[in-house]
Amino acid sequence: MANILVVDDELGIRELLFEILNDEGHSVELAENAAQARQLRQRYRPDLVLLDIWMPDTDGVTLLKEWAATGQLTMPVIMMSGHATIDTAVEATRIGAMAFLEKPITLQKLLQAVDKALTRAPLRVVASAAAQPARPAAPEATSGPAAGATGPAPEAPPAQPGTITLPMPGRGTFTLDLDAPLREARDAFEKAYFEFHLAKEQGSMTRVAEKSGLERTHLYRKLKQLGVDLSRAKRLA
Helix, strand or coil: EEEEECCCCHHHHHHHHHHHHHHHHCCCECCCCEEEEEEEEHHCCCCCCEEEEECCCCCHHHHHHHHCCCCCCCCCCCCCECCCHHHHHHHHHHHCEEEEEEEEHHHHHHHHHHHHHHHHCCCCCCCCCCCCCCCCCCCCCCCCCCCCCCCCCCCCCCCCCEEEEEEEECCCEEEEECCCCCCHHHHHHHHHHHHHHHHHHCCCCHHHHHHHHHCHHHHHHHHHHHHCHHHHHHCCC
8 A cells, every 4th residue: 555646737637546546545645736746745755646747837847857856756756648748758757757647547557557666666664574573582491390381382483584474363463475566465465454454343344444544435345356255354353
């Protein structure tokens, strides 16, 4: 899941991109001009920006130059336009844009460009194996049996390089493979996330929707897409 900023002066384009990207599980912020884009870029620190070229106050290429000149081009930017020339696209790429999408934007091209941009962007991990507290050492065996002892506790299997293993109450553990393609890793995490909260909330879609910040219709669609077994989630509650 990524934070994506969509900058476009056309309401229909903003709503369409919001619908598509939100259904993919991303958090999406919308700006209708460069002034709003500047504010949201500072406030939300997006992982990716979809930036229209032709806007009423400041065009997208000028805004891109501004971010590059002030050290704010720290995220991948995909330019969008229905009227831009090849020279404009080349200039935007030279400044630092990662890709250029020509309107009308097809669903396949949009998702391919977004996935490619996010794959190249640094992966932000909530907790890494190095950041996790060290496990306490197992007590050494004594010469005589301790009261109620059944033998030394079994050691946990060592974590594999490039993986994060988290305990899931009532469901064992969840292991995230950081060597997997970004989309696969994200889908695996989201599936575990929704299964955990569905069990925690006893299958209440309303409470899970509130927790995740998704509309109920979007939540149902996302769960179906991820292959979440709703009946199993309720049984685990």
